[in-house]
Amino acid sequence: xxxxxxLTHADETGSALxxxxxxxxxxxxxxxxxxxxxxxxxVLAVDASAANALASVGVRLLAxxxxxxxxxxxxxxxxxxxxxxxxxxxxxxxxxxxxxxxxVAAGVAHRLGGFIDTHITALGGAESVEATRWFYRQRVxxxxxxxxxxxxxxxxxxxxxxxxxxxGAAQVEQVAVQLPEIRTTVSGLRAPATDAQTxxxxxxxxxxxxxxxxxxxxxxxxxxxxxxxxxLGFLRATGASLGSSKSLVDQGxxxxxxxxxLTHMNQIGQTGSTPRHAKGLSTCCHGEEPHVVGWRFIGDxxxxxxxxxxxWTRGKAxxxxxxxxxxxxxxxxxxxxxxx
Amino acid sequence: MANxxxxxxxxxxxPDPLQTLEPITGPTGPxxxxxxxxxxxxxxxxxxxxxxxxxxxxKNPGSKLWLxxxxxxxxxxxxxxxxxxxxxxxxxxxxxxxxxxxxxxxxAAVLAETIAALPGLERTKLLLFGGWESATRGAGVTLxxxxxxxxxxxxxxGVDQIDLRGDGSFEVLDRVEGGKHQVSVxxxxxxxxxxxxxxxxxxxxxxxxxxxxxxxIMPALQKAKAAKLEANGLRYVSVSLPKQQRxxxxxxxxxxxxxxxxxxEWIGAE
Numbered sequence: 001x002x003x004x005x006x007l008t009h010a011d012e013t014g015s016a017l018x019x020x021x022x023x024x025x026x027x028x029x030x031x032x033x034x035x036x037x038x039x040x041x042x043v044l045a046v047d048a049s050a051a052n053a054l055a056s057v058g059v060r061l062l063a064x065x066x067x068x069x070x071x072x073x074x075x076x077x078x079x080x081x082x083x084x085x086x087x088x089x090x091x092x093x094x095x096x097x098x099x100x101x102x103x104v105a106a107g108v109a110h111r112l113g114g115f116i117d118t119h120i121t122a123l124g125g126a127e128s129v130e131a132t133r134w135f136y137r138q139r140v141x142x143x144x145x146x147x148x149x150x151x152x153x154x155x156x157x158x159x160x161x162x163x164x165x166x167x168g169a170a171q172v173e174q175v176a177v178q179l180p181e182i183r184t185t186v187s188g189l190r191a192p193a194t195d196a197q198t199x200x201x202x203x204x205x206x207x208x209x210x211x212x213x214x215x216x217x218x219x220x221x222x223x224x225x226x227x228x229x230x231x232l233g234f235l236r237a238t239g240a241s242l243g244s245s246k247s248l249v250d251q252g253x254x255x256x257x258x259x260x261x262l263t264h265m266n267q268i269g270q271t272g273s274t275p276r277h278a279k280g281l282s283t284c285c286h287g288e289e290p291h292v293v294g295w296r297f298i299g300d301x302x303x304x305x306x307x308x309x310x311x312w313t314r315g316k317a318x319x320x321x322x323x324x325x326x327x328x329x330x331x332x333x334x335x336x337x338x339x340x
Numbered sequence: 341m342a343n344x345x346x347x348x349x350x351x352x353x354x355p356d357p358l359q360t361l362e363p364i365t366g367p368t369g370p371x372x373x374x375x376x377x378x379x380x381x382x383x384x385x386x387x388x389x390x391x392x393x394x395x396x397x398x399k400n401p402g403s404k405l406w407l408x409x410x411x412x413x414x415x416x417x418x419x420x421x422x423x424x425x426x427x428x429x430x431x432x433x434x435x436x437x438x439x440x441x442x443x444x445x446x447x448a449a450v451l452a453e454t455i456a457a458l459p460g461l462e463r464t465k466l467l468l469f470g471g472w473e474s475a476t477r478g479a480g481v482t483l484x485x486x487x488x489x490x491x492x493x494x495x496x497x498g499v500d501q502i503d504l505r506g507d508g509s510f511e512v513l514d515r516v517e518g519g520k521h522q523v524s525v526x527x528x529x530x531x532x533x534x535x536x537x538x539x540x541x542x543x544x545x546x547x548x549x550x551x552x553x554x555x556x557i558m559p560a561l562q563k564a565k566a567a568k569l570e571a572n573g574l575r576y577v578s579v580s581l582p583k584q585q586r587x588x589x590x591x592x593x594x595x596x597x598x599x600x601x602x603x604x605e606w607i608g609a610e
Contacts, residue, residue: 199519
């Protein structure tokens with residue numbers, strides 16, 4: 001019989017669980033019901049009050065707490081998760097796919113003699129647990145299973161609804177941890193040196209800027225500054241997140257005109273991210289990256305392109321407008337401004 | 341003051357991103373159709389790690405750089421013809437299967453065993469580099485597992501920058517959610533750094549570096565140890581291309597004003 005452990009951690013405030021953790025809790029309840037397997041939830045936080053959102057769950061709650069766990073650090077996080085796993089002794093461990101846990105879960109699996117699969121987008125199977133994930137940067141989809149236990153499954157964020165129970169004072173069992181030698185000090189977070197924070201994982205829309213924005217326009221000139229104003233204006237008006245094709249980001253290193261607020265962090269596709277948003281609008285992109293790889297998890301997709309024969313948009317975007325993005329986006333921005 | 345570093349970069353080879361991929365299932369499990377003839381490149385994020393490692397080694401005289409790569413010898417040779425011109429390194433090839441479907445735990449075990457046996461490698465100077473995810477399996481676990489097997493508990497993933505200090509400690513910027521970096525200071529080697537894109541451009545081809553590298557690469561390839569990767573109970577139920585194909589509406593005849601109006605309505609719709 002399987003036994004399930006869901007690992008969770010506090011968010012940046014330290015006083016609540018991260019959204020991805022609450023999504024993993026939902027996945028844990030679903031899998032527990034499906035397998036008729038007992039469920040335990042493990043919490044990593046400075047203070048156990050971060051688990052108060054789980055007060056009503058009615059399952060065993062374990063917690064590792066203390067100042068040493070205020071920030072993500074491999075040595076301390078690995079020790080904490082190892083302790084939680086040893087206390088729960090699970091056969092299946094569900095892990096939220098946060099930056100904090102993805103960088104430590106494999107090490108913990110190894111310490112427990114277990115195995116791990118990551119970027120899980122769905123869990124299913126009748127007789128055994130089957131997990132769906134993507135290979136080759138979201139170009140090939142596979143369903144896999146393992147006989148070996150414990151089996152760690154790291155769930156992609158956004159694949160389950162966040163658990164929403166009645167909050168209260170959660171009753172947790174404290175788990176003691178023998179801290180290892182700490183050789184790394186975390187001094188905090190740093191936002192990239194840009195004019196504005198343009199990466200917004202919780203935004204409803206992803207706006208993708210391609211290299212066409214900094215190419216010569218019909219007047220024979222490059223209008224990078226105007227392009228930047230149009231893009232930032234759109235982001236301000238809609239709250240959208242900004243993605244970029246690799247070619248546009250790379251231009252900075254090749255001495256070509258650049259949009260100063262773009263960094264490699266904005267990049268989507270093969271060497272970038274594959275974000276999840278309800279809608280996506282691609283502009284001036286000509287290639288596979290934005291339309292196939294970077295858009296895999298975008299719900300409703302539209303594109304503005306000058307190329308009616310662009311093979312990458314066909315079958316990938318829902319609507320493709322054959323037009324110059326400069327006048328279209330200028331008009332979009334003024335309409336959005338007027339709507340305010 | 342310069343530090344002497346022993347940098348080991350783990351880097352696989354992957355199909356050129358522009359190639360069309362078609363999964364097939366053979367007697368040994370899933371793979372890609374015509375995988376052995378698809379043009380290959382060094383894994384992009386691991387390539388970033390290699391360029392950063394080369395830059396770091398160049399700034400710290402006496403440092404040494406190994407490139408450990410697991411893949412079919414013939415494909416490794418093909419990829420090295422290009423990679424060897426970009427950075428000076430000692431290739432440590434392992435003759436093994438290609439692709440994203442073999443188990444990461446087995447891959448990590450082979451890599452760790454190979455690294456542990458590198459002649460002259462001093463663990464107190466070891467920085468283990470690689471991509472934070474591959475472009476094949478994309479699991480982001482292999483480097484962590486190699487680190488654990490080597491007993492390294494200072495690990496960083498999604499690294500974009502490392503600043504080495506005179507006392508051997510270093511500041512690391514690694515990616516977290518929301519387009520931010522976490523800033524950490526590590527006391528020094530040994531450490532694992534899984535690189536994202538970093539800050540360096542791809543170096544230009546340098547035929548002189550290439551010729552120097554090839555003198556050691558070809559003998560190393562000839563002597564490459566063969567590795568068999570265990571499945572560790574991993575079983576593929578299905579492997580397929582995504583089936584979802586959208587019906588694309590091509591809009592050619594609208595003015596910018598009309599397109600903008602349609603877009604604004606779409607943006608506002610729930």
